[in-house]
Amino acid sequence: MIQKIGFVRTILVENPSLTDNTADAQRLEQSLRRQLSTDEIRIPLKLLKKLPSNLRSWDFRARAVLFKDRHSWIVVDLLDPISNQSILGMAIDIGTTRIVISLIDLESGLEIGQKGFDNPQAVIGPDILARIHYSRQTNGLAELNQLVINAVNLNLSALCEENGYKKEDIYLVSGAGNTAMTHLFLGIESFEIIKEPYIPCVNIPDTQPACDLNLDINENGVVFLFPNIGSYFGGDLIAGILFSNLDQKQDPCIMVDVGTNAEVVVGNQDWLIACAGAAGPALEGGVSKMGMTAKPGVIDKVWIDPDTGDLMIHTIDEKKPVGICGSGMIDLAAGLFLSKRVDIRGKFSKQICGDRLFEKDGIKYFILVDKNHSGTGEPICLSQVDLNSLTSSKAAMYTILEVIVKNTAGLEFEDLQKFYVAGTFGSFINPVSAISIGMLPDIHLETFEVLGNSSLGGAKVLLKDPDAFERIMKIRQSITYIELNVNQEFMNMFSGAKFYPHTDRARFPSLENMI
């Protein structure tokens, strides 16, 4: 892969003379204007202070660290052109639950290392709502802000040390998070985000000096956080679009970030339509009784043994099973349905399940792992309640896809050239299972592509590609955000999607061979 010319460049400044007495700063501007094809350059005062002696001792050359935002190109720092100091950037995925930082060599574009850690704001509250409420207390906002900033500083420091770098080597920070997390990271009031009519304080944060945000990197470093479109459409999703290149596709593609909220964007280089809707908590761990986030012993894959028809499981690190994660749950539902243990209405079939089904307090339970094979000493069961919750979630997801692709964009699912699945959870979903239960549309398997952490991915793109900023601004401009109207039509579509795979079975032709 050929590395594009990024934010670190060697700049040649014309030598001054009696016939050209232009000041050093303006000659540097002229040189950058030519090299960057721009009219707008900003050189901070602190770089001017020693510019004359630096330029002369560097023979009118400089290794420049640059950045570009919606206003202008910014000269972040100027270094001796023969210095071999590392010039790094940090990308951050500012998740509500988990934060991931990544260290990038700005010259090679290569990733040096990555580190994930829990968002320490969880001690205040597990979700956005609780944290924003807390932010209204005296010092609450500052406390939330410090928690996340300190955690980033601490982990960054460790990541640097592990890889033999100094914090002073980091000049650019690019962060993407949902709208609330972005506000808390910047330390700006965020309570209007959760109050009708749901107004963020800022859509497009400007580039900030890192020191103003107390981020412990090079003293001249700058920080940019991805813009949002509204309270419910954050910079993380814009970063995802950037990372997936949805905005540069000729044919329409779709990107789906599956989580508590399903965030969906469909479009191409000419148009983008986005919507977000509650896809149901069943898809994320920690909600159903047996559900949990990925850790050793958690069931992450379930399939039917083709010979015996038995349900087979795989656990993380192949430890004794202790629970099941979201992707395992989808596999399990698919396996239960394909083996007819669950009927098209999503109900356990007593006839097929046999003695693996028991009833307690009027609720049916399916025993996935008996207590002898369980890591907890208790059987691992799926209740009808959990399954109903999953059914609602998968139906909500399919309905959202149907609304945005068919009703809004006027396309058929088959028109989608690519179906990007973003988000850590999405990475583990087996499309075949998701199709089998009617959660994802029955399109060619090659259409599906896992993006991984697309929020972090987009933040990394911004560190490497000076054209990314314009794309971000264009993405913001070209997105039509549609509110999901939960009206009668939606409810009818949703009802159809609550069947396995759907009341309109013709939509899932590939299932005919499996069942």
Next chain:
Amino acid sequence: MIQKIGFVRTILVENPSLTDNTADAQRLEQSLRRQLSTDEIRIPLKLLKKLPSNLRSWDFRARAVLFKDRHSWIVVDLLDPISNQSILGMAIDIGTTRIVISLIDLESGLEIGQKGFDNPQAVIGPDILARIHYSRQTNGLAELNQLVINAVNLNLSALCEENGYKKEDIYLVSGAGNTAMTHLFLGIESFEIIKEPYIPCVNIPDTQPACDLNLDINENGVVFLFPNIGSYFGGDLIAGILFSNLDQKQDPCIMVDVGTNAEVVVGNQDWLIACAGAAGPALEGGVSKMGMTAKPGVIDKVWIDPDTGDLMIHTIDEKKPVGICGSGMIDLAAGLFLSKRVDIRGKFSKQICGDRLFEKDGIKYFILVDKNHSGTGEPICLSQVDLNSLTSSKAAMYTILEVIVKNTAGLEFEDLQKFYVAGTFGSFINPVSAISIGMLPDIHLETFEVLGNSSLGGAKVLLKDPDAFERIMKIRQSITYIELNVNQEFMNMFSGAKFYPHTDRARFPSLENMI
């Protein structure tokens, strides 16, 4: 005078709604874009932090303090629309010798008060050269910078207190000084200014947060220093052009700032030609033996009694005479020449001066005030050496004017619609005297206009008029700066101008009636 709409405005922000979920910051931007007809708005992060609650408690209105520089409009601060807090600006003339600050009410545009004080950098060295040399020592630059900043803070504090204002009321600072003083005020390296090829560090300093310059005003305040054109053509002169409106005249006008350096600009709305040249130290106090700056007892006016032909004097505060200032010196030379005590070669005439002339160590002295009437107990005398120095200065001034007006702009002196005399010293010059000795051209007296402190005047204009910045940038663009070539042609012109009033006496027809 109708006050133009300045930098303090009441902004109405559209109320948010479920159908317009644009963020507060972007709605503020939209509103400012419409009101200011601009695309570029900058809102600092610290104003965002409380923007949501402020806007809501202010009913979506704000009293905004704005500023405009070459990049964008800057939102300096946002205040409660019903607050009656004063919003002030400070203009500074950053002179090498003397600094003058002026407090302006940004809403009415009226001046609240003014304060002048000596530039404390004089303890380091009296002139630019000495100070810039000092700036190369360890901490020298910082020391020079602190001296001037501390003095401004101290005097500003006093000026505020005298007028019943707080330092926090000051939001905008506009400063004009020569290129070296501007660099030292910003704390940036300045030694290349005095070294061939005389390159400033910066031509166009950006607007800076006041706190970055340690200026003790409102914490959100910003500072702008006038741009320069080169090491020898400073922001003070650009401010002067702005103040004189030279850049908006239909017919050509001239502005002359008389001092150690004579700085001359001629032009109109279409073109501007500038040059600067040493007009000789004789025009400023403190150089000739009897010369001194204005203070009580200093002779500031000299004239011939029409009845007796005696030389009459006036002193500042009408105290006993102790010396003479520049304007008095020009009057004196004119009186001596018109009364034939000095001949056309600028030499004392023993025949006319009689016993008021004496010789000591081969140098002739003219007794202006005998020791009985002197405030020093010694006679106040003008030596031939002092007079020669004045003759050189007046000849240099006339030659510079001739070079720029006739040889460069291709005009006659009579074509000049206005002849602006700028600078504190210039304010006191009697044009009749200056014409009599051939220092200024013999044009209609109504053509001459005294501008006073035009550097401070220009700095004040910038505080009141949002269009001033564009004018400043246009002035910079349209100025052709000519180097005075001291070649044979110049020397010939200079030789002619060393006569009283000139070898070509036909140039001074008005003198015929006086002699």
